[in-house]
Amino acid sequence: MSPVNSKKTPFTFDSVEPESGLRVALGMSRADIIGEVSACSLRGRGGAGFPTGTKWNLAAAAKVKAGGQKYVVCNADEGEPGTFKDRVILADHANMVFEGMTIAARAIGATVGILYLRSEYVYLRPQLEQVLETRRQNHLLGGDIGGIAGFTFDIHIHMGAGAYVCGEETALIESLEGHRGEPRNRPPFPVDTGFNGQPTVVNNVETFAWVVCILSRTAQWFKSIGTAKSTGYKLFSVSGDCREPGVYEFPLGITVSDLLEKVGGQGAKAVQIGGASGHCLPASEFGRRISFEDVSTGGSIIVFGHDRDMLAVARNFMEFFVEESCGQCTPCRAGNTKLLQGVEMLQRGECSMTYLQELLGLCETMQLASKCGLGQSSPNAFVSIVKHFKDEIMGRTLVH
């Protein structure tokens, strides 16, 4: 259990019968499993939103290099500010996550699974090891899983060591291999050249759990929820200035204002969607829909009340990125430091409009030229706060 109950709505995960997804999967061919996951248009729940079926299909088609094997990796390096849904899933629904990983292994032909758990969640490890052990005893991991001869798959836990960038899948693989968590060039993609150079599927914790629900309840059921391009339910981690912070399950496509009403965040000044790397929406845009086609998120929703200083918010985000940039590429390493200095100048009331325009130009360079998603998305919050709250941030006379 998580230390305090963060769950604010029932989850679909509560009502899906344990092992029902795996049972269905074991009765299907590999192509049919992937077909079902593709048919429901499930997109990755970690934030990037890559179609899960496409990813599995590529990994299933990829050839194993001599002497190796395929891998299924669960990305539990949940580090995006304002995101904590994976902690709740791992605390309450670990069995379902491991069941989803086993289905992925069956679909792509993998034999080894790895849960990459962020070191900040080390206290979850003993109970997770216990869940794995019980699954082994019940022949849900190990050899001849579910009585199917030759279906061998086991999962072990690998602890992270405190690096936000390792949530990026190629950085995560570098870390698994014992290197600094510096993202790789892509292509080649992990589905072809991943852990130890072998085909590897890396999915978010929540994605694996949804796969179980989809196989148990059919792709048709999942597709009937959400919007055309953003199917299904999504877990949202809600924090900040609202009455009931916690984890909520809503269908994708919900408007920001509907969400605020449900969490007790009415009257908010702004909402940050997608964490530090996401976008800051002012009240005038609360009619927008949380979905891949409008404003997307890996689950992080941070509510800012009417008296919050948006420049202080921007500063907190930039301090985060200066700390967490891996330093490998120049736009991200130097750009985030420059943006933080810019925010500090704004706080002192010493930033000219000309210089602010130059900073926005720098943001564009970072978005275009950074090597990975961290640098490409780190200016988002700054850009949206400057855009929507210009009258609040210019010409300051008070030092904060």
Next chain:
Amino acid sequence: MLIGQQQRLQDDIHGLVERFGRQRSSLIPVLQEIQKTETTISDFAMQVVADELGIHPAEVYGVTSFYAFLRQESRGRFVFRLCQTISCDLSGKARVARQLENDLGIAFGETSADGRFSLEWASCLGMCDQGPALLVNDRVYTRVTPEQVHAIIDECKSTFGAHARQVAHS
């Protein structure tokens, strides 16, 4: 470092490499285990790990210095990590930070003279709905108030040293 201590550390590292496997991917798990028992990853330890895994010591240093939870500097028995990220910031981490400095008698980034406590900032601990959040070794405290800080420190003291009621978990 005394020769006896060096020998013991060498033996320990040899045992860890045997346990995790003599391959590059064992590097971070081995370093994490060393840090648990030694509270630091010394130059000597990094050299031994490099020899055991057959890689250059600069590679070991590169990895050790990259990750926030691995450190070459000596740390206290209890490492206090206060979340500095946005949601904990909104819920009042600044006052908790001040009180931690007051009650521990050290600033952020420092270790107490008796080697018991270190105080650090952490990036998002994933407790955003229950901030301010504080991680002490493996234990997480949520909705921490300035007045609770003293009791948390006392709890650590009672699990380590002459007045220990149980073995410290690190």
